[in-house]
Each structure stands twice: as C-alpha cells, then as structure tokens.
C-alpha cells in the first residue's frame with residue numbers, strides 16, 4: 001500500500017516523549033512493503049529511489065499496532081502507530097477511507 005501521510009513523532013524508543021522541536025507535522029509518501037513502512041520525502045514520482053534519509057525514516061511495523069486516534073481532534077483522519085520498541089507516531093491520511101485502509105494493512109501483516 002502507498003499514499004501520502006503526514007507524520008508527527010510523539011514518542012521515541014522506550015516510549016520517551018519526543019522533545020519539543022521534533023514534534024512537528026511533516027508530509028511523506030508512505031510505501032508499505034512487507035514489514036517496513038518507508039517514508040519518502042519530497043515530490044512523489046513512481047520511479048523515485050529511496051534516499052539515505054528516507055531509509056532512516058523507515059518504520060518497522062513488526063509487532064506494531066495501528067489505531068484511530070480517537071482522542072486527537074486537532075486534525076481529521078489521524079491514526080496512532082505504536083511500534084514494538086514503543087515509539088509512537090501519529091499519521092494523518094488524506095481521508096477516512098485511506099486512514100482505515102492503512103490501519104487494516106498495518107494490523108494484518
């Protein structure tokens with residue numbers, strides 16, 4: 001599954017709150033391949049290669065959990081992703097259908 005995702009980092013590994021200055025929303029093109037969610041920066045082109053920075057932003061979704069962010073009301077269509085090492089991300093999808101489709105895909109790998 002692919003598509004635009006806006007990401008906010010809420011907690012780093014071990015669940016430590018991500019410090020101020022690193023909590024802003026950033027737009028990526030998300031590419032879910034196997035157990036890795038790649039987050040590609042910049043303009044989207046189907047043939048574009050992943051950069052070193054893109055690879056650093058990649059998220060392992062093995063033993064992760066995605067769920068609708070029912071308690072987050074500042075933006076619509078936002079879901080949480082909690083990884084096995086207790087990182088927490090918020091991702092905003094372009095619409096409700098996309099949000100649900102990301103949640104389902106992430107939780108059923």
Ligand code: I3P
Nearest residue numbers: 008010019020021022023024025072074075
């Ligand atoms: C963050 C940025 C986020 C905001 C976050 C800020 O600042 O303004 O948009 O989250 O608030 O810390 P920075 O880019 O300097 O890290 P919201 O959009 O959810 O308000 P937070 O610390 O209360 O999460």
